[in-house]
Amino acid sequence: MMPTTVSLACSCGEVKGSLKVEASHYFHVSCLCCDCQSFATNLGQAGTILDEHGGTELFQTYPQYLTITEGKEQITCMQLSEKGLFRWHTRCCNTPIGNTMTSANVPFVGIPVTFMKFASEEEKQEALGPVIMKAFGKYAIGDMPADTHPRFPLSFLPKIAHFMMRGFLTKKHSPSPFFLDGQPVVKSNGES
Template sequence: MSNSVDLKCFCGQVSGSLEIVPSASFHVHCLCCDCQSYARFLKNQERILDEHGGSELFQTYPSLMKITAGAEHIAGVQLAPKGIYRWYASCCNTPVANTLGKASVPFVGVSVKFMCFANEQEKLSALGPVTLKAFGKYAVDEMPKDAHPRFPPSFLPKILWFMFKGKIGGKNKPSPFFAGDKPVSDVQRLAVTPAGK
């Protein structure tokens, strides 16, 4: 069973769609200091982060995501030499998605802020409940009671099985962020000051 969610940046110039496959996805909140630094870089903390400094992401396969308009505005940054690629719409600094640095890896973490929902109920109906809230030690003010201080080891087998299925099924392509083995735009290396504790 699957359905489709419309994607659109804050100003509407970048848009697309995401196929939602419950068996091939994780709805997560990340409270890590890197995500907070990234939001500061985009100068959109209030629109991107929740009250605890968390980012809401939907982790799935690149082949399920399409950019149908405004691809020329897709830009990428990297916070560390071996860090993930963080893609955003340069027209209005909307976070779009995170990927690893290699096109061969079947993983994309799509920002829920890049998705179109009428309300919270519609969002949860499409994406399902949040199944992981990680890196709570970096939360703004108090750590949420339902958050893990770091990444829980018990979640790792689920991620590895997800990656294995994606690799076998060739779910790394097509990708909106890679043309062959090359990123669709130059990925800028940032020098950032970590947020959090």
């Protein structure tokens, strides 16, 4: 399967970019955790980002595959706790861009699918494939969906470990739109 390029844009169009979708180098998931829900609420975007159960559709891949081509000066970041993920979003319209660990050396970014631009649901499915895992269903709004794991499925850990090891060995953490010379491009604004 040939790599696919997906267009990225925030809701107001100030921030644009592209994402390389490389076969077997990603996970298409839904996260219902309370932090993802809090992030959407803090941005004032809960109605846009979250599904009816409070899930955020995420595309987890390597930072090297994500490029911001316009509006880099609009990128900012928050942490929901002192040791929490860096949650990157735009200043202009509070569109979420991606979640990373706090270290520039970790080859991981979770990109909300709402930052991606598709002409149709079919185009999205063709580019990203189906959601393969729904986690942290214990935080679901209303009843937990039947296809959702209450926490994080342990059966998924070997896949994550293999993904991370391959990323470390092939240095897929860099370049990253979020880190420059090992430092975040902006400081986290902390809890908001």
